[in-house]
Amino acid sequence: MLPESEINRVLVVSAHPDDADFGSAGTIALFADRGVEVTYLLVTDGDAGGNERTLDNSGMAELRRTEQLAAAKAVGVSDVRFLGYSDGQVTPTLELRRDIARVIRQVKPDLVITHHPDRNYQFIAPSHPDHRAVGGAALDAVYPDARNPYAFPELLKDEGLEAWTVREVWLNGGPTPDHWVDITASMDRKLAALQSHVSQVAHVEGFADFVKSRFGAWAEQAGFGEGRYAEGFQVVPTA
Ligand SMILES: [Zn+2]
DSSP states (O other): OOOGGGOOEEEEEESSTTHHHHHTHHHHHHHHHTTOEEEEEEEEOOTTOOSOOOSOHHHHHHHHHHHHHHHHHHTTOOEEEEEEEOTTOOOOOHHHHHHHHHHHHHHOOSEEEEEOSSOOSSOOGGGOHHHHHHHHHHHHIIIIITTOTTSSHHHHHTTOOOOOOOOEEEEESOSOOOEEEEOGGGHHHHHHHHHTOHHHHTTOTTHHHHHHHHHHHHHHHHTOOTTOOEEEEEEEEOO
16 A cells, blocks of 8 residues: 555545535645645535435536535535536546546646446445446546557647556545545544535434444444444555
């Protein structure tokens, strides 16, 4: 694994607003604490989300972008970018790979955090089709697209974006996590980030308890002991 001292820039590629907050906001807050520059890239605006449909899809998209900016701020992230794909209809196309590769070349991250592209048969919730599509496209953008100057040559020719090699990817929500981050110190900020998604969670009774018990269970699985919280990832070396 990359030593912590060599992780100075991180790009988090997510399908929907709130995904990064569920998956990795505790870890992100700890990165931000030590001065790591973190960028969020959201493939959709989450325009098909929410239960209280008093808004049409474009109203919902605008609301959810605003909520995501607040959530990012809660864990020290101010660079939040949106690709504007349609929620619920994401597929790992060449176009999506190019759009993610573009941002990789702009941001030059050491580490990319994204969704696991495989379905998790033990726990289906993280395996939304948009998540799997984004995880697959993001991995393809890391290897080979972003590092290959001949892939999407227009990125170099028209936009001057040089090839960039991401050295490590952490995958969220997959069946085989092998790296656990103790987020006890940032759990309050993770919860604040999640609660920024008012349209998604305000109506959920006992939401804070639900979140604490989920991430508490993972801390026990990780061997951190009782009363602690953890986020889990599968680490993929991509140097
Ligand atoms: Zn999602």
